Amino acid sequence: MDAILFLLFAAIAVACGINLVVQTHPISSALSLIGVMASLAVLYLLLGAEFMAAAQMIVYAGAIMVLFVFTIMLLNAGAEHKKGRSVIARLLGVPALIGFLGLVSFLIQSLLPRSEEVRFGAFTGGTAQAIGKKLFTGYLLPFEVTSVLILVAILGAVVLARKEI
Amino acid sequence: MPTTVPLNWYLILSAILFGLGIAGFIFRRNIITVFMSIELMLNAVNLSFISFSYQLRQVDGHIFSFFVMVVAAAEAAVGLAIILTVFKNRATLAIDDVSSMKN
Numbered sequence: 001m002d003a004i005l006f007l008l009f010a011a012i013a014v015a016c017g018i019n020l021v022v023q024t025h026p027i028s029s030a031l032s033l034i035g036v037m038a039s040l041a042v043l044y045l046l047l048g049a050e051f052m053a054a055a056q057m058i059v060y061a062g063a064i065m066v067l068f069v070f071t072i073m074l075l076n077a078g079a080e081h082k083k084g085r086s087v088i089a090r091l092l093g094v095p096a097l098i099g100f101l102g103l104v105s106f107l108i109q110s111l112l113p114r115s116e117e118v119r120f121g122a123f124t125g126g127t128a129q130a131i132g133k134k135l136f137t138g139y140l141l142p143f144e145v146t147s148v149l150i151l152v153a154i155l156g157a158v159v160l161a162r163k164e165i
Numbered sequence: 166m167p168t169t170v171p172l173n174w175y176l177i178l179s180a181i182l183f184g185l186g187i188a189g190f191i192f193r194r195n196i197i198t199v200f201m202s203i204e205l206m207l208n209a210v211n212l213s214f215i216s217f218s219y220q221l222r223q224v225d226g227h228i229f230s231f232f233v234m235v236v237a238a239a240e241a242a243v244g245l246a247i248i249l250t251v252f253k254n255r256a257t258l259a260i261d262d263v264s265s266m267k268n
Contacts, residue, residue: 006170010178017182017205021189026197033201036182040208043175047219052211052227059234064204064241071245072197075252080195080259097188104180108173117169118219125224131231134224146235153239160246 002120005046009039024079026072030065037061048123051131175216182209196251196258200244207237 016035023029037060044053135143182205189202211230218226251263 002169003167006174010174013178014181014185017185020198020201020205021185021192024195026195026201029198029201033205036205037208040212043178043212044215047175047215049215049218049227049230052215052230055231055234056211059238060204060208064238067241067245068197068201071248075197075249075258077195077197077258080193080198093188093192097184101181101184104184105177108176108180112173112176115172116220118172118175119169123219123222125222126218126227130224131227134228135231138225139228142232146232149239150235153242157242157246160243160250 002046002118005042006118009042013039013043024082026077026080027069030068030072033068034061034065037065046118046120047126048121049126051126051128172216172220176213179209179212179216182206182212194259194261196248196260196263199260200241200248204237204241207233 013036016032016039020029020032020036023032037056041053041056041061044050044056186202186206186209189205190199193199193202211233214226214230214233216226218224218230248258252258255263257263
């Protein structure tokens with residue numbers, strides 16, 4: 001069952017990722033990105049990260065992607081125009097990407113030859129309770145710095161989106 | 166057919182998604198799609214963090230992934246505001262046309 005779920009949602013994630021890169025219209029890319037994020041949430045659940053799966057759906061697929069889709073709607077973004085690309089990029093782009101991915105996969109396989117099997121339920125430390133405990137004890141300072149970062153981001157967005165600039 | 170998959174496969178999936186993000190970042194000409202490719206790369210890194218967290222049986226990887234998520238949210242807010250400002254001033258979304266720092 002774990003293998004079926006992994007293979008199914010990994011295939012969906014890769015297909016949506018390829019679709020994101022291939023599509024010319026930004027709204028199709030945004031919907032593909034939502035597909036990638038939702039299937040990654042299922043993989044997080046398989047890895048025992050239940051809180052992160054929920055946060056992935058709420059923060060990424062919910063909040064951030066709504067922001068993207070809203071911007072696409074606001075700017076009325078159409079399909080991008082094909083511009084002339086260099087011949088080398090057109091010929092070597094996809095083979096170079098496939099070669100790079102093959103090399104990375106080979107390196108991962110050879111550096112970690114006997115990695116353990118992932119079993120659903122083998123690691124149950126990803127609950128909201130465990131994460132909250134760690135976040136408010138061991139990682140308290142980074143957490144507080146994060147709030148300053150969010151404040152700066154809000155102020156920056158407000159300043160940038162004013163009329164006068 | 167085996168019922169479980171090794172942890173390597175999760176890392177390879179993460180690498181594939183990261184590579185696709187790099188490809189989108191380089192190939193696409195629409196500034197919003199370039200931005201979404203960056204989000205795809207951040208997601209791939211999150212999957213890596215959570216896989217290693219599973220292997221080490223520690224929750225720290227989840228915390229890092231949580232921080233990445235927070236930074237991505239802040240980045241999306243500021244980046245989309247910048248895109249709005251660029252569009253207001255130049256009425257274009259193509260990154261080839263926004264090259265005033267080039268010469």
